[in-house]
Amino acid sequence: MMRILVGTEKGAYLLTESGSDWHVDGPMFPGWKVTAFGQTVGGARVAATGSNWYGVGVHHSENLLDWKPSDSPPTWPDGSDRKMEQIWTFHNEGDRLLAGVAQAGLFSSDDGGMSWDPVTSLNEHRTRDQWSPGAGGLCAHRILSGNGSMWVGISAVGVFRSDDEGATWVPKNDGIPSVDTAEGGERPEVGYCVHGLAHDPDEPDHVWRQDHQGVFRSTDGGDNWERIEDGLPAGFGFVMWRHPGTGRLLTIPLESSDNRVPVDGKLSVYASDDNGSSWRVSGSGWSEAPQFTGVLRRAFDGDGNGGFCFGTSGGKLWLTRDLGDTWQELNASFPRIAAVSIVA
Amino acid sequence: MSVTVRIPRVLSQAVTTGVRHQAEGETLAAVLENLFSREPGLENHLLDEGGRIRPHVLIFVDAARADLDTPVRPTSEIQVLQAVSGG
Numbered sequence: 001m002m003r004i005l006v007g008t009e010k011g012a013y014l015l016t017e018s019g020s021d022w023h024v025d026g027p028m029f030p031g032w033k034v035t036a037f038g039q040t041v042g043g044a045r046v047a048a049t050g051s052n053w054y055g056v057g058v059h060h061s062e063n064l065l066d067w068k069p070s071d072s073p074p075t076w077p078d079g080s081d082r083k084m085e086q087i088w089t090f091h092n093e094g095d096r097l098l099a100g101v102a103q104a105g106l107f108s109s110d111d112g113g114m115s116w117d118p119v120t121s122l123n124e125h126r127t128r129d130q131w132s133p134g135a136g137g138l139c140a141h142r143i144l145s146g147n148g149s150m151w152v153g154i155s156a157v158g159v160f161r162s163d164d165e166g167a168t169w170v171p172k173n174d175g176i177p178s179v180d181t182a183e184g185g186e187r188p189e190v191g192y193c194v195h196g197l198a199h200d201p202d203e204p205d206h207v208w209r210q211d212h213q214g215v216f217r218s219t220d221g222g223d224n225w226e227r228i229e230d231g232l233p234a235g236f237g238f239v240m241w242r243h244p245g246t247g248r249l250l251t252i253p254l255e256s257s258d259n260r261v262p263v264d265g266k267l268s269v270y271a272s273d274d275n276g277s278s279w280r281v282s283g284s285g286w287s288e289a290p291q292f293t294g295v296l297r298r299a300f301d302g303d304g305n306g307g308f309c310f311g312t313s314g315g316k317l318w319l320t321r322d323l324g325d326t327w328q329e330l331n332a333s334f335p336r337i338a339a340v341s342i343v344a
Numbered sequence: 345m346s347v348t349v350r351i352p353r354v355l356s357q358a359v360t361t362g363v364r365h366q367a368e369g370e371t372l373a374a375v376l377e378n379l380f381s382r383e384p385g386l387e388n389h390l391l392d393e394g395g396r397i398r399p400h401v402l403i404f405v406d407a408a409r410a411d412l413d414t415p416v417r418p419t420s421e422i423q424v425l426q427a428v429s430g431g
Contacts, residue, residue: 029357030354031353031354032354032357049357051354052400052429053398053399053400053401053427054355054390054401054427055389055392055398056388057357057358057385057388057389059357067357069357069358069385071384071385072384072388073388075388075393076393077393078393078394078395079393079394080393082393083392083393084393
């Protein structure tokens with residue numbers, strides 16, 4: 001029985017498979033944006049809430065329906081001129097729960113998300129005064145880890161890698177066009193708008209990247225990046241996902257930075273079975289009707305067994321159970337979807 | 345002295361009990377500090393990183409817009425107004 005947590009512009013919903021249909025609980029957190037989901041080492045689910053006025057919140061649940069707030073969500077230290085605008089992502093690293101936030105920063109919790117400390121080695125990086133926001137804000141939105149290294153994707157700053165458990169961080173963006181440097185100009189150290197990251201947990205240095213400037217891969221932990229867009233209708237997009245068992249890569253191309261909808265309104269996931277060297281439409285089931293909608297970077301999830309789900313900015317959910325061979329649109333509509341999480 | 349503090353329903357997820365609370369203090373800052381000692385989850389949603397009332401959060405003491413220095417009388421009622429926008 002599949003369950004899906006859906007975080008939207010106006011609350012969260014829990015979808016529970018019921019025969020051939022879905023039962024919908026919610027909205028939970030009415031009046032709040034729900035921007036990210038995670039899980040503690042102990043197994044409790046974690047949800048991040050946000051608001052245009054009231055700051056952010058972190059909530060815990062054992063049953064996905066009853067949520068308890070943390071008294072101390074991530075907060076910039078007293079006197080900081082930075083704003084805690086949104087929690088973008090959670091990530092488990094050993095016994096720690098990490099959170100990526102806007103305005104861009106990394107926070108760490110040793111008590112399952114009840115209290116948080118800033119990761120100053122990254123947050124106060126020597127390049128900090130050069131960090132600038134993208135259209136979605138200045139946000140740390142993706143965290144990866146493996147074999148003693150960590151990667152953090154920050155828009156519109158770039159990818160940072162740490163090889164010493166977060167003590168120091170180095171920008172890793174060689175091969176990526178910067179956001180606003182004229183051709184032939186000197187490459188800046190930061191100013192790269194990463195949108196999505198995925199890697200191979202067995203070979204963590206093999207990393208795939210959906211960037212503002214296209215789709216790229218690295219086989220050396222981000223030291224060098226090469227463009228891989230053969231078969232894609234566009235290089236722009238937000239999603240990059242890798243199925244751990246088969247290595248299948250999934251992305252959702254959007255036309256361009258200026259027109260963030262599928263090319264010709266043909267919404268579909270694209271898949272690669274050769275590490276990104278070539279891409280094709282993932283399976284069947286896609287709508288024949290125009291689908292001028294977007295898919296945000298945290299609105300895609302996989303269950304590790306061949307189930308994938310994504311939500312659109314138009315509030316629709318799409319699902320596959322067979323690694324993307326067949327897709328179906330669920331018969332329900334929600335507010336703009338920011339995050340989804342498939343719950344085992 | 346104990347005064348009544350009403351918060352918007354949307355903030356009820358950050359507190360242990362309801363939208364109507366009792367707290368003590370002779371200024372709005374003191375009342376809020378007292379309230380936060382029992383409802384710590386509320387502080388982050390009303391005050392910013394610098395300890396100021398968040399932009400767009402309006403707090404009224406006896407129907408007049410207040411700041412943290414506003415005096416509070418034993419009979420005062422404090423209302424945190426619901427912030428809204430369209431869409």
